[in-house]
Amino acid sequence: GAVVSQHPSRVICKSGTSVKIECRSLDFQATTMFWYRQFPKKSLMLMATSNEGSKATYEQGVEKDKFLINHASLTLSTLTVTSAHPEDSSFYICSASFRRLAGNYEQYFGPGTRLTVT
Amino acid sequence: GIQVEQSPPDLILQEGANSTLRCNFSDSVNNLQWFHQNPWGQLINLFYIPSGTKQNGRLSATTVATERYSLLYISSSQTTDSGVYFCAVKIWGTGNQFYFGTGTSLTVIP
Numbered sequence: 209g210a211v212v213s214q215h216p217s218r219v220i221c222k223s224g225t226s227v228k229i230e231c232r233s234l235d236f237q238a239t240t241m242f243w244y245r246q247f248p249k250k251s252l253m254l255m256a257t258s259n260e261g262s263k264a265t266y267e268q269g270v271e272k273d274k275f276l277i278n279h280a281s282l283t284l285s286t287l288t289v290t291s292a293h294p295e296d297s298s299f300y301i302c303s304a305s306f307r308r309l310a311g312n313y314e315q316y317f318g319p320g321t322r323l324t325v326t
Numbered sequence: 327g328i329q330v331e332q333s334p335p336d337l338i339l340q341e342g343a344n345s346t347l348r349c350n351f352s353d354s355v356n357n358l359q360w361f362h363q364n365p366w367g368q369l370i371n372l373f374y375i376p377s378g379t380k381q382n383g384r385l386s387a388t389t390v391a392t393e394r395y396s397l398l399y400i401s402s403s404q405t406t407d408s409g410v411y412f413c414a415v416k417i418w419g420t421g422n423q424f425y426f427g428t429g430t431s432l433t434v435i436p
Contacts (some may be wrong), residue, residue: 242423246367251412252426299367305422313422320367 210236212304214318221292222326229287229321231302237282238304243275246299246320258285292325299323328353328417330427338433339403347398347430349413357416358389359424360398364409372398372411403434 211234221227231241240259244252256272258264258279266272274296276288285304289296299322305315329352339345351358360372373380373387375396380387384403389396396413410431414424 240422244426249431251429252414252424254423254425257421257423301367301369303424315422315424317361317369317371322367 210234210304210306210314210316212238212302212316212318214300214302214321216321217319218322218324220324220326223293224291226288226290227292227323229289229300229302229323231285231287231304231318233283233304233306233316236304236306238285238306239282240305241279241285242303242305242315243277243285243287244301244303246301248299252301255287289323292323294325297323297325328415328420328425330413330415330425332411332413332427332430334430335428336431336433338435341403341405341434341436343403343434344399344401345403345432347400347411347432349396349398349427351394351396351413351415351427353415353417354394355391355415356418357424358391358396359414360387360396361412361414362407362409363412363429369412400432403432405434405436408432408434 213232215230243255255270256264256266264277279285301320303317331350361369375387375389377391384401386399410429413427
């Protein structure tokens with residue numbers, strides 16, 4: 209199947225700093241990328257949907273100024289957590305989607321990034 | 327909003343036992359998938375099953391879309407089956423994003 213990578217796999221940063229997480233589709237062009245957040249022992253919560261070249265659509269309750277999402281190309285989306293606080297510590301997962309010729313969409317998930325804010 | 331509830335939330339099995347995991351959803355769906363999240367956090371797609379029944383080895387799944395539920399069957403469980411199982415749905419008219427269920431944490435003991 210298709211491969212989606214995330215970098216870094218884990219990161220520790222100090223409160224007040226910003227951290228960027230990259231999501232890449234390695235062998236396909238992703239028209240849409242999604243960002244999810246997962247708290248320990250909890251489900252995945254959709255944060256935002258981004259389409260290449262346009263602004264991301266954020267889910268209700270997600271601060272767009274805190275979680276900056278950029279989808280600059282068909283293979284790369286970035287999530288920047290700005291002015292990080294300990295409560296932003298979480299597991300962040302991206303997924304990338306493309307449309308097959310048959311018309312159906314396929315979606316693949318990255319391995320996740322564990323963020324710890326001290 | 328969409329509700330996707332899974333049961334049981336936690337399950338402990340002896341190796342070799344069978345189990346059934348359930349996923350109930352509150353809206354009509356155009357896509358339903360079952361995932362296994364391994365201990366490292368990677369989501370592994372098990373089944374694409376918006377309706378009907380599929381089997382893959384020791385795993386099988388059934389979705390009854392009209393009654394808004396899906397079942398995942400694990401037979402002859404192995405310790406490597408441990409992890410969290412999620413169902414995720416896509417809803418008609420709401421775009422291409424998945425909405426994940428609450429998850430079932432499975433532990434298979436030798």
